[in-house]
Amino acid sequence: QKEVEQNSGPLSVPEGAIASLNCTYSDRGSQSFFWYRQYSGKSPELIMFIYSNGDKEDGRFTAQLNKASQYVSLLIRDSQPSDSATYLCAVNVVTGNQFYFGTGTSLTVIP
Amino acid sequence: DGGITQSPKYLFRKEGQNVTLSCEQNLNHDAMYWYRQDPGQGLRLIYYSQIVNDFQKGDIAEGYSVSREKKESFPLTVTSAQKNPTAFYLCASRRQGRIQPQHFGDGTRLSIL
Numbered sequence: 194q195k196e197v198e199q200n201s202g203p204l205s206v207p208e209g210a211i212a213s214l215n216c217t218y219s220d221r222g223s224q225s226f227f228w229y230r231q232y233s234g235k236s237p238e239l240i241m242f243i244y245s246n247g248d249k250e251d252g253r254f255t256a257q258l259n260k261a262s263q264y265v266s267l268l269i270r271d272s273q274p275s276d277s278a279t280y281l282c283a284v285n286v287v288t289g290n291q292f293y294f295g296t297g298t299s300l301t302v303i304p
Numbered sequence: 305d306g307g308i309t310q311s312p313k314y315l316f317r318k319e320g321q322n323v324t325l326s327c328e329q330n331l332n333h334d335a336m337y338w339y340r341q342d343p344g345q346g347l348r349l350i351y352y353s354q355i356v357n358d359f360q361k362g363d364i365a366e367g368y369s370v371s372r373e374k375k376e377s378f379p380l381t382v383t384s385a386q387k388n389p390t391a392f393y394l395c396a397s398r399r400q401g402r403i404q405p406q407h408f409g410d411g412t413r414l415s416i417l
Contacts, residue, residue: 237408291362
């Protein structure tokens with residue numbers, strides 16, 4: 194079983210809509226969770242992270258964490274064409290220094 | 305500006321040749337990492353280091369070697385034993401602490417000649 198799983202997509206949403214990206218993880222001892230955005234041919238850039246159950250908002254982005262269900266999601270409100278990218282979910286496991294990455298979800302925002 | 309610098313941006317390897325990818329950071333981060341990314345795939349951990357003169361193997365360390373002689377530097381050597389080295393190589397660093405994120409350099413794209 195993979196440590197971190199994401200729906201590879203592609204996910205398409207119209208401009209202005211809400212994009213919902215999901216991630217599940219297998220290690221119940223996972224401590225912190227990160228969302229990265231990766232444009233084609235570029236390196237990942239951090240969008241936000243979360244470590245407590247519930248929601249965390251930062252501008253148009255909201256991360257949601259449910260440790261009981263081992264589930265973390267990212268909502269992008271008012272999606273823009275510039276949000277079109279691959280979104281990587283990463284989990285920091287209990288040992289603290291290793292991160293496990295999902296394979297990413299490809300998002301296309303249609304103007 | 306603080307950041308992580310990877311060089312070169314593009315690298316070509318001949319058969320039987322070892323090549324070294326550079327990663328330097330001026331963020332005063334303790335931990336450094338090397339990942340490999342193949343098209344359409346996620347990041348796979350090659351090696352990581354938490355302190356100077358110490359490093360651990362990741363999931364795909366075979367055919368690679370690293371050193372950590374200085375806190376700022378974590379070079380990766382792709383040896384001739386790595387038979388399929390064509391990939392995008394990413395270096396990352398982070399502060400110690402369970403909620404500290406990794407930050408990435410711009411990557412090195414390695415191809416076989």
